[in-house]
Amino acid sequence: xxxxLISNDDGIHANGIQTLAAKLAQRYEVYVVAPDRERxxxxxxxxxxxxxxxxxxxxxxxxxxxxSVSGTPSDCVKLALNALLDVEIDVLVxxxxxxxxxxxxxxxxxxxxxxxEGAIHGIPSIAVSLVNGFEKMADFNHGAExxxxxxxxxxxxxxxxxxxxxxxxxxxxxxxxxxxxxAELGTRMYTDSYEKRIDPRGGIYYWLAGEIIETGESxxxxxxxxxxxxxxxxxxxxxxxxxxxxxxLQEKLEIAESV
Amino acid sequence: xxxxLISNDDGIHANGIQTLAAKLAQRYEVYVVAPDRERxxxxxxxxxxxxxxxxxxxxxxxxxxxxSVSGTPSDCVKLALNALLDVEIDVLVxxxxxxxxxxxxxxxxxxxxxxxEGAIHGIPSIAVSLVNGFEKMADFNHGAExxxxxxxxxxxxxxxxxxxxxxxxxxxxxxxxxxxxxAELGTRMYTDSYEKRIDPRGGIYYWLAGEIIETGESxxxxxxxxxxxxxxxxxxxxxxxxxxxxxxLQEKLEIAESV
Numbered sequence: 001x002x003x004x005l006i007s008n009d010d011g012i013h014a015n016g017i018q019t020l021a022a023k024l025a026q027r028y029e030v031y032v033v034a035p036d037r038e039r040x041x042x043x044x045x046x047x048x049x050x051x052x053x054x055x056x057x058x059x060x061x062x063x064x065x066x067x068s069v070s071g072t073p074s075d076c077v078k079l080a081l082n083a084l085l086d087v088e089i090d091v092l093v094x095x096x097x098x099x100x101x102x103x104x105x106x107x108x109x110x111x112x113x114x115x116x117e118g119a120i121h122g123i124p125s126i127a128v129s130l131v132n133g134f135e136k137m138a139d140f141n142h143g144a145e146x147x148x149x150x151x152x153x154x155x156x157x158x159x160x161x162x163x164x165x166x167x168x169x170x171x172x173x174x175x176x177x178x179x180x181x182x183a184e185l186g187t188r189m190y191t192d193s194y195e196k197r198i199d200p201r202g203g204i205y206y207w208l209a210g211e212i213i214e215t216g217e218s219x220x221x222x223x224x225x226x227x228x229x230x231x232x233x234x235x236x237x238x239x240x241x242x243x244x245x246x247x248x249l250q251e252k253l254e255i256a257e258s259v
Numbered sequence: 260x261x262x263x264l265i266s267n268d269d270g271i272h273a274n275g276i277q278t279l280a281a282k283l284a285q286r287y288e289v290y291v292v293a294p295d296r297e298r299x300x301x302x303x304x305x306x307x308x309x310x311x312x313x314x315x316x317x318x319x320x321x322x323x324x325x326x327s328v329s330g331t332p333s334d335c336v337k338l339a340l341n342a343l344l345d346v347e348i349d350v351l352v353x354x355x356x357x358x359x360x361x362x363x364x365x366x367x368x369x370x371x372x373x374x375x376e377g378a379i380h381g382i383p384s385i386a387v388s389l390v391n392g393f394e395k396m397a398d399f400n401h402g403a404e405x406x407x408x409x410x411x412x413x414x415x416x417x418x419x420x421x422x423x424x425x426x427x428x429x430x431x432x433x434x435x436x437x438x439x440x441x442a443e444l445g446t447r448m449y450t451d452s453y454e455k456r457i458d459p460r461g462g463i464y465y466w467l468a469g470e471i472i473e474t475g476e477s478x479x480x481x482x483x484x485x486x487x488x489x490x491x492x493x494x495x496x497x498x499x500x501x502x503x504x505x506x507x508l509q510e511k512l513e514i515a516e517s518v
Contacts, residue, residue: 043303043333044366051456051464074302074367075467083453083465104379107303107497108333120363120448157511160504182509184500189379194342197310205310206342208334233512235504240365241443245419245494250441252416253492 002028002151005080005089005118008097009039009073009110012059012066016096016130016140023144024093025062028151031089032059032066033080035110039072040099044113046078047071054079073114081121091151092118095128096143100168102131102222103188106236115164116238124159126151127236131226132171142177143169146231163237168222170229183232186221189213261287261410264339264348264377267356268298268332268369271318271325275355275389275399282403283352284321287410290348291318291325292339298331299358303372305337306330313338332373340380350410351377354387355402359427361390361481362447365495374423375497383418385410386495390485391430401436402428405490422496427481429488442491445480448472 004024008017012034024030036055053070067084069076073094081089094114101109111127118125130143146169159165166185170177190210197205217223225232263283267276271293283289295314312329326343328335332353340348353373360368370386377384389402405428418424425444429436449469456464476482481491 038308041305041307043301043305043372045302045304046300046367046467048300048467049297051466053462053464078451078467079453079465082451083455104497106499107375107379108305113302116366120366121451153512153515157508157515160501160508163501163504180512182505182512184502184505185498192337192341192380194338196342203312205312206338207310208305208307208337233508235501235508236499237501237504238363238366238499239444240495240497240499242419242422242494242496243443245422245496246441246443249416249419249492249494253412253439253441256412256416 003087003090004028004030005092006030006032007034007073007076007094007114009035009042009114010098011035011037011039012068014098016098019140020093020096020144020147021063022061023148027148030063031080031085032063033069033076033084035073035076036068036070039110041108042072042110043108044074044116045072047075052079054084073110074117077114077117089123091155092123092125093128093147096140097129098138099129100131101127101129101166102168102226103186105188106166106185112166112236119162119164119238124155125164126154126167127164128167128169130169130171138171142174160235162239163235166234166236168226168232170226170231172229176229178229181225181230181232183222183225183234184218184220185234186217186223187215188223189215262346262349263287263289264351265289265291266293266332266335266353266373268294268301268373269357270294270296271327273357275357278399279352279355279403279406280322281320282407286407289322290339290344291322292328292335292343294332294335295327295329298369300367301331301369302367303333303375304331306334311338313343332369333376336373336376348382350414351382351384352387352406355399356388357397358388359390360386360388360425361427361485362445364447365425365444371425371495378421378423378497383414384423385413385426386423387426387428389428389430397430401433419494421498422494425493425495427485427491429485429490431488435488437488440484440489440491442481442484442493443477443479444493445476445482446474447482448474
């Protein structure tokens, strides 16, 4: 039986991870290792300067084991694979995230970073997000059902080396699903406005209050796929070298140095 | 005069950022916006669920302005460019980091993420790290001197689109410097061991205690450049799409679906 590790960044009690774990446990051996609370937009953070607390918990689902961790999504995956589990994990699924991880979202996403951490450890890894699923009680059933059916295909096809699959599920009824699209990451940007406020003691503080800028997106992008009610699947890798720029930069610098 | 924004992840009082700011202020208009305390390994985290406190501080250096921020490196850069500064920044320098950011380090690095945030905002951005500079009083002067001289070249040559330059400086005396290498990111890996401990009340906690695995590195890698006492400069981008895998994945999935 496929051994599946599940993590997320919304916390172990979030509806998205619970729906996913319940569905996958119908067929697979499921291990849940997830943050004890919401950890959105943690990026690929690690806890180095504080001890990490871990508690084995009963999440009232037929999973093999479940652990609640006082750390980030990356901490959870590192701990699961190196300290907590004594089984060989076959595949990691991070999610289902409450809200999209499209385009440049992936840079900030704890959901994606948990999956990347799996890939770094050589485990086939998938990040899954529900678009428009910010509501606590959004319907994650279609997403969970899709992953349940998709896992054997993904294992058979193989996930590209040093990469994860980043999956976004449109929040529409089943009969409106328009298929699956292998998509590149879009250029989704935010305005990054800040709200400046004064506390009751006169101190100044700021809240990040960014809104999405609707830029022109490529037809091949995940953003466009979701707009068309398709499930987007993007191969995302963790080697950040801009190889195209390497040679050019070398030449330009040589010219600059020689002047 | 070039307007330079400086940030880091070791905190505004760290020796690395202070040495850099002092040197660059000799020639450029310098703005410092940095975390109020150490924020190493924060990855590309953002502060969404807490208000962010900001204080204008006197860092006893001839800089234009300096702000201490109760947030992550990415928060600092977002705030600087969107709320705190009323000037157009020409170039961002993040660092000098205490310790290397080589190979897969960049995924976890707050120093690199501050620079990537600059690039996302369309600002030419450079991350700088001193290898073996974990000691609080390491000598950052060579690194600061290098960046001081390198900035005009970098501006002239141009930093590749949607990318930053990730610079690592070897911690050797000036006469041992062996030049500059445009390098790809190496595959530097850690063992990721965890130390399990018991607190005085019987509670279990873990410390991350990873050590570097010395794997075979490409001759073209930043790790190898540093080993040879060269300054490594790597173009690092933030579009994480694995374009090579897109078509292949498309084909494989079509075959799998049709079976």
